[in-house]
Amino acid sequence: MEKKKLIKIFDKQAKRYEKSKETLKQQRMRNSLISKAEGEVLELAVGAGANFPYYQQGVTVTATDFSEAMLEKAKISARNNNVDAKFICSDLEEISFERHSFDTIVSTLSFCSYENPLFMMEKIQQWCKPGGKILLLEHGISNNRFVAILQKILNPLLFRTIGCHHTRNILEMTQQSGLFVERVESHYFNIVHVIWAKPGDKIHKVI
Numbered sequence: 001m002e003k004k005k006l007i008k009i010f011d012k013q014a015k016r017y018e019k020s021k022e023t024l025k026q027q028r029m030r031n032s033l034i035s036k037a038e039g040e041v042l043e044l045a046v047g048a049g050a051n052f053p054y055y056q057q058g059v060t061v062t063a064t065d066f067s068e069a070m071l072e073k074a075k076i077s078a079r080n081n082n083v084d085a086k087f088i089c090s091d092l093e094e095i096s097f098e099r100h101s102f103d104t105i106v107s108t109l110s111f112c113s114y115e116n117p118l119f120m121m122e123k124i125q126q127w128c129k130p131g132g133k134i135l136l137l138e139h140g141i142s143n144n145r146f147v148a149i150l151q152k153i154l155n156p157l158l159f160r161t162i163g164c165h166h167t168r169n170i171l172e173m174t175q176q177s178g179l180f181v182e183r184v185e186s187h188y189f190n191i192v193h194v195i196w197a198k199p200g201d202k203i204h205k206v207i
Helices: 005-018 024-034 068-080 117-126 145-162 172-179
Strands: 040-044 059-065 084-087 103-106 129-140 182-189 193-198
Touching: 005 068, 005 103, 005 145, 024 103, 024 129, 024 182, 024 193, 040 117, 059 068, 068 084, 117 129, 117 172, 129 172, 172 182, 172 193
Parallel strands: 040 059, 040 103, 059 084, 103 129
Antiparallel strands: 129 193, 182 193
8 A cells, every 4th residue: 555545544543543442451551561661762653642641750752653633633642641742743664763762662553554564673673772662562463263364354454444454463573573572461362462572682684
């Protein structure tokens, strides 16, 4: 799918993202992850700012997204939650930051949309400081056979309508990227993974 078309899909969903109400379990997953962010934070694909209620005081967030409509909603959430944030409207697969720029990198539900998610996982390890934190909440293919079959059937339709792949193997991707995973929690038939990690010692590509 052309990137311009993908951006339009997310622009149209901005109001729905802003108004969506998560379950208590989903809120707890976000809190357990985002509350661990420290220092200078890079948040990938911030969307409507669903993570802002969970950041601790003292962090500074660089929030990125390729959808201007999403960023407008995120700015409101940042103000409402007293988060010190600056916003960048850019395609993350094309953007560049200096090596070791951030203490923490956060991604929640963004790796389903990248054209080259493994490349992005390698890039964020370059951007994170050695010993820094990489905090991920991502969804992908289930290890339940019947759920996975349904995901594969629905995936083409879901990508066309909401811009999201449902068949990526997130845990396998973390291994391939060289990410050092400290802890994983999996939910909903092992579709959703909460991952606490650090940059690996060996990065496959030099960004």
